Amino acid sequence: MTTGVLAALAGLGMGLSLIVAIGAQNAFVLRQGLRLEHVTVVVAVCAVSDAVLILAGVAGHSWLGERLPGAITVIRLGGAAFLLGYAVLAARRALRPSAIAVDPAGTRNGLLATVVTCLALTWLNPHVYLDTVLLLGSVADSRGIGRWWFAAGAAVGSVLWFTALGYGARLLRPLFARPAAWRVLDAGIAVVMALLGLGLLAAAL
Incomplete structure (x- = not known):
């Protein structure tokens, strides 16, 4: 294999390892896939x-830390507040059956609201910057001239994962035809988001 292909495969593997973990973004994509709601737009x-974000990390992963050393703390605090707020919303859905979409194909959220939520969960999540921009960017930089192949592989990994998560979720729809399954899902999301938010808060203080 050529150096470029090896770098791309390394980027694919690392990209998948960073995004497969449960998080706010993945939880949202899963929920949209279960509801068959604006899945293509959300995946895109x-x-x-x-x-x-991957390209930004590869292009200048060290710029932020060198010129704005306090930016990481600000990002962590803002992200912690956002994640904790999302955890509260998920907990409310789990505790209040009336707030749960029992029928995955039932009442749909508007496209604009869905896109705004998706963008917020992506761009306001500090883990995205810490993992994608800083960590992945630094690893890509070590590849030298192969760093752009590495970035391309990581980007392909994102496309594959979100496509599989968004469209594969429909296979679980029979399970989520029961209200209790939605309550368990939202309770799990609330716990994960709370732990992520508290972890960021502890790291920033």
């Missing part, structure tokens, strides 16, 4: 956003 927004 997530994949394109990841590609932009």
Whole structure:
């Protein structure tokens, strides 16, 4: 294999390892996939956003830390507040059956509201910047001239993952035809988001 192909495969593997973990963005894509609600748009927004962030990380991963050393703390605090707020909303859905979409194909949210939520969960999540821009960017930089192949592989990984998550979720729809399954899902999302938010808050203080 050529150096470029090896770098691309390395980027694909690392990109998948960073985004497969449960998080706010993945939880949202899963929920949209289960509801069959604006899945294509959600997958596209997530994949394109990841590609932009990956390119930004590869182009200048060290710029932020060198010129704005306090920016990481600000990002962590803002992200913690956002994640904790999202955890509260998920907990409310789990505790209040009336707030749960029992029928995945039932009442649909508007396209604009869905896109705004998706963008917020992507761009206001500090883990995206810490993992994609800083970590992935620094690893890509070590590849030298192969760093752009590495970035391309990581971007392809994002496309594959979000497509599989968004469209594969429909296979679980029989399970989520029961209200209890939605309550468990939202309770799990609330716990994960709360833990992520508290972790960021502790790291920033």
